[in-house]
Amino acid sequence: MKLLVTGGAGFIGSNFIRYILNKYPDYKIVNLDLLTYAGNLENLKDIEKNPQYRFVKGDIADKDLANDLVKDIDVVVNFAAESHVDRSILDSAAFIHTNIVGTHNLLEAAKNNGGKRFHHVSTDEVFGHLGPNDPAFTEKTSFAPRSPYSASKAAADHLTMAYFHTHNLPVTISNCSNNYGPFQFPEKLHGLFITNLLEGKKVPVYGDGMQVRDWLFVEDHCEAIDTIVHKGKIGETYCVGGNSEKPNIEITEKILELLGKGEEMIEYVKDRPGHDRRYAIDFSKIKTELGWEPRTNFDEGMKKTVEWYKNNEDWWRKIKSGEYLEYYNKQYQK
Numbered sequence: 146m147k148l149l150v151t152g153g154a155g156f157i158g159s160n161f162i163r164y165i166l167n168k169y170p171d172y173k174i175v176n177l178d179l180l181t182y183a184g185n186l187e188n189l190k191d192i193e194k195n196p197q198y199r200f201v202k203g204d205i206a207d208k209d210l211a212n213d214l215v216k217d218i219d220v221v222v223n224f225a226a227e228s229h230v231d232r233s234i235l236d237s238a239a240f241i242h243t244n245i246v247g248t249h250n251l252l253e254a255a256k257n258n259g260g261k262r263f264h265h266v267s268t269d270e271v272f273g274h275l276g277p278n279d280p281a282f283t284e285k286t287s288f289a290p291r292s293p294y295s296a297s298k299a300a301a302d303h304l305t306m307a308y309f310h311t312h313n314l315p316v317t318i319s320n321c322s323n324n325y326g327p328f329q330f331p332e333k334l335h336g337l338f339i340t341n342l343l344e345g346k347k348v349p350v351y352g353d354g355m356q357v358r359d360w361l362f363v364e365d366h367c368e369a370i371d372t373i374v375h376k377g378k379i380g381e382t383y384c385v386g387g388n389s390e391k392p393n394i395e396i397t398e399k400i401l402e403l404l405g406k407g408e409e410m411i412e413y414v415k416d417r418p419g420h421d422r423r424y425a426i427d428f429s430k431i432k433t434e435l436g437w438e439p440r441t442n443f444d445e446g447m448k449k450t451v452e453w454y455k456n457n458e459d460w461w462r463k464i465k466s467g468e469y470l471e472y473y474n475k476q477y478q479k
């Protein structure tokens with residue numbers, strides 16, 4: 146099988162490429178990534194010489210490029226996105242370009258090349274947020290996004306389903322909860338808090354720290370996507386979750402404990418505007434129909450994640466200093 150993975154130089158995409166090449170050594174992967182601030186080829190250093198793997202620097206919204214690449218592959222797995230809610234609050238233009246225009250362009254390329262299999266990677270944030278006693282999100286929950294990020298992802302999900310209904314494009318979608326694990330950019334909760342503490346800095350908890358997310362270890366998400374790509378029913382959406390609802394303050398305390406730091410390292414800061422209170426996923430459908438469920442429990446995943454950042458200081462220090470952008474940007478400059 147030949148896969149076009151978009152956004153493969155980011156957090157989840159790079160974990161997915163490593164996972165697929167380990168599990169299916171005969172598969173071929175083309176990684177199309179624009180190398181924005183979040184794309185880092187250091188995430189794939191161990192893979193770059195693998196003959197089954199090819200990197201192409203480019204924009205998923207580039208019509209000719211998408212058409213050329215899609216022509217020659219069997220499946221598109223679309224991870225490429227602007228993914229950080231806080232950035233979408235400051236400036237959402239790139240979110241509209243990549244998440245909506247870019248996804249539309251890939252759908253067109255898939256349609257115009259004989260109807261290629263298309264898996265779109267999405268988020269539980271399209272469903273909006275929950276009160277403390279509301280039932281978890283399912284595939285039947287209506288969309289009610291509340292940030293420019295989640296609104297742009299919701300638009301892409303709708304377009305993906307529209308290409309199934311209108312053009313018979315063989316699509317699937319996964320709506321997954323928050324991921325954590327190796328190679329997560331140090332602007333998101335885990336990456337930022339762990340690296341701040343390793344640098345002796347405090348951690349900024351927004352508001353009262355009682356916002357709840359359903360945390361999933363990244364490898365489990367990769368396995369879920371692999372399962373859907375191989376066994377998923379065309380035209381279906383699958384909710385993917387970690388069975389691990391935790392308030393941010395509990396994540397913070399766990400990180401403090403694993404790094405032997407005290408509560409004095411917590412700094413409560415101004416809340417995020419429109420901060421979603423709670424996300425939770427009911428993943429019964431993928432469990433019953435496709436046999437997937439998360440393997441990594443919270444304690445194990447947190448331990449692995451903290452260890453990874455402790456052992457890969459060079460990786461995150463280069464990001465925090467901005468140095469990581471220089472080498473590859475020079476190499477791939479047009």
Ligand code: NAD
Nearest residue numbers: 152154155156157179180181183184204205225226323324
């Ligand atoms: P990320 O920000 O770490 O990586 C995104 C990647 O996309 C980067 O490598 C970036 O260079 C690339 N990219 C951005 N714009 C591009 C463009 N126009 N053309 C080509 N490449 C482009 O994101 P992530 O956390 O790995 O998330 C990957 C996907 O999973 C996203 O679609 C996101 O919405 C979804 N998702 C993420 C989470 C999470 O917790 N991180 C949870 C559920 C779903």
Ligand code: TYD
Nearest residue numbers: 230323332333334337349350351356358393
């Ligand atoms: P984040 O990793 O940005 O994911 P998302 O907003 O997509 O869920 O944030 C996870 C939670 O952590 C969210 O409730 C916001 C909170 N948070 C903080 O309290 N402080 C921070 O510095 C960051 C980045 C996030």
